[in-house]
Amino acid sequence: MEQSVELTWPNKDLSLRAVGVTGYKWVEPTDRALQKPLRLESLTGNQPGPLSNVLAIGDGLDALEALGETNVFADGIRAVYIDPPFNTGKTFNQYGDAMSRPMWLSMMRDRLAALSPYLREDASIWLHLDDSEVHRARMVMDEVFGENAFVASVIWQKRTTRDSRAAFSSNHDTILVYAPSGPRKWKLSRNLLAKDEATLRNRDDDPRGPWADAPFTAPGFRRAQQYDITTPSGDVVKPPRGRSWYATESTYKQLLEEDRIWFPKGGAGSPRIKLFAHQLRGLVPFTVWGSSDVGTNDDAKRHLLDLFPERPVFDTPKPEELLERILHIATSPGELVVDLFAGSGTTAATAHKMRRRWVTVERNTQTVLDFTLPRLQQVVEGSDTGGVTGQVAWVGGGGFDVLQVAPRFGTLSGLHNTSTLRRKFITGDELAKRRQA
Numbered sequence: 001m002e003q004s005v006e007l008t009w010p011n012k013d014l015s016l017r018a019v020g021v022t023g024y025k026w027v028e029p030t031d032r033a034l035q036k037p038l039r040l041e042s043l044t045g046n047q048p049g050p051l052s053n054v055l056a057i058g059d060g061l062d063a064l065e066a067l068g069e070t071n072v073f074a075d076g077i078r079a080v081y082i083d084p085p086f087n088t089g090k091t092f093n094q095y096g097d098a099m100s101r102p103m104w105l106s107m108m109r110d111r112l113a114a115l116s117p118y119l120r121e122d123a124s125i126w127l128h129l130d131d132s133e134v135h136r137a138r139m140v141m142d143e144v145f146g147e148n149a150f151v152a153s154v155i156w157q158k159r160t161t162r163d164s165r166a167a168f169s170s171n172h173d174t175i176l177v178y179a180p181s182g183p184r185k186w187k188l189s190r191n192l193l194a195k196d197e198a199t200l201r202n203r204d205d206d207p208r209g210p211w212a213d214a215p216f217t218a219p220g221f222r223r224a225q226q227y228d229i230t231t232p233s234g235d236v237v238k239p240p241r242g243r244s245w246y247a248t249e250s251t252y253k254q255l256l257e258e259d260r261i262w263f264p265k266g267g268a269g270s271p272r273i274k275l276f277a278h279q280l281r282g283l284v285p286f287t288v289w290g291s292s293d294v295g296t297n298d299d300a301k302r303h304l305l306d307l308f309p310e311r312p313v314f315d316t317p318k319p320e321e322l323l324e325r326i327l328h329i330a331t332s333p334g335e336l337v338v339d340l341f342a343g344s345g346t347t348a349a350t351a352h353k354m355r356r357r358w359v360t361v362e363r364n365t366q367t368v369l370d371f372t373l374p375r376l377q378q379v380v381e382g383s384d385t386g387g388v389t390g391q392v393a394w395v396g397g398g399g400f401d402v403l404q405v406a407p408r409f410g411t412l413s414g415l416h417n418t419s420t421l422r423r424k425f426i427t428g429d430e431l432a433k434r435r436q437a
């Protein structure tokens with residue numbers, strides 16, 4: 001892969017490894033500790049397999065390496081969504097968000113590179129950031145996946161309220177979308193957005209039902225698609241300059257006979273093709289996603305407050321509607337979605353409701369106990385009625401395994417040793433029983 005321009009940073013050649021509960025340290029890639037296998041302990045009693053959903057407690061890179069030794073990734077990863085700490089310099093209730101820039105860059109590069117071997121040919125990676133690091137992260141993604149893997153940068157309108165203290169009231173995040181196979185090939189396997197059938201009308205009482213219409217033209221000059229059309233009002237029309245009719249004259253005549261051509265302006269306008277619900281192609285996604293379509297940070301917080309009214313809210317959750325759109329485009333039911341920065345568990349919760357398989361990792365044990373775990377339990381039980389539950393007709397079901405990955409460097413905080421944690425878990429069987437009760 002030719003790389004003519006490269007972003008460099010101090011210690012770029014070293015490996016950055018997680019230490020203890022929140023830290024990192026630089027180590028030589030040849031460090032002997034890195035050769036030692038990681039300890040992966042199941043807290044729910046099951047060893048994960050190629051059909052499992054997995055919530056792993058530990059560092060994302062450690063978890064990826066440890067899970068790579070199992071057959072969890074046997075079918076390959078179809079989509080990765082990661083919403084890491086953005087490096088804003090702030091401190092949130094649940095995690096700190098101020099790393100040195102070299103550490104942040106190596107932290108991201110190492111995780112993206114470690115995901116690569118498990119990606120399916122038709123995989124895509126969605127990296128969610130704000131302006132703090134997005135321009136540098138894009139260069140890191142170019143380096144890991146290749147410049148030709150860039151698909152789009154999606155702008156998400158994350159808030160609708162104005163911050164009047166700032167120079168600009170920033171109301172968007174950026175989601176970088178990469179597909180190792182390149183956008184042209186990936187386009188053939190990604191899903192289009194559903195067209196809103198509410199926009200269909202039946203303006204001529206067509207017995208086949210309501211329809212949408214589109215211009216009966218195509219771009220470019222094609223000789224076989226240049227001919228005169230006589231409208232019902234008797235006017236003769238030609239294709240606009242630089243365009244052709246949508247089909248040849250013989251096909252046009254057949255469509256006319258089948259009552260598939262509509263002439264607006266009471267029969268005086270240029271022809272349009274009638275498209276019935278089953279003929280509508282889905283919509284190609286735009287790169288700007290509005291809050292009215294996919295929700296805001298505040299919507300996500302409200303959902304969490306409904307789930308956990310007694311807890312201070314998780315600071316930086318993403319709305320399930322946003323994940324629903326991403327997972328709809330990037331995956332089909334049964335395919336595996338991976339998120340290495342689980343937070344409150346939005347990716348896993350949405351993937352579960354959408355019948356996708358998922359693996360998610362969270363380093364902060366307290367976050368897992370307060371949010372990720374109980375949220376996912378509610379999804380399985382069918383008692384989470386918020387987010388996209390209604391939209392995707394989720395009623396509960398399925399299950400997941402909880403694993404703990406012991407860090408290579410340092411130990412887990414004593415507060416959360418395995419036996420303390422184990423007591424908090426409910427097995428899949430127990431969850432199923434509760435659901436039936």
Ligand SMILES: C[S@@+](CC[C@H](N)C(=O)[O-])C[C@H]1O[C@@H](n2cnc3c(N)ncnc32)[C@H](O)[C@@H]1O
Nearest residue numbers: 059060083095317318341343344346362363364
């Ligand atoms: C921005 S939040 C993710 C929010 C999530 N998308 C949601 O909707 O709730 C980032 C999360 O990554 C976790 N995190 C930070 N470093 C990590 C690491 N090295 N491995 C795993 N999780 C990590 C933080 O504890 C935090 O919960």
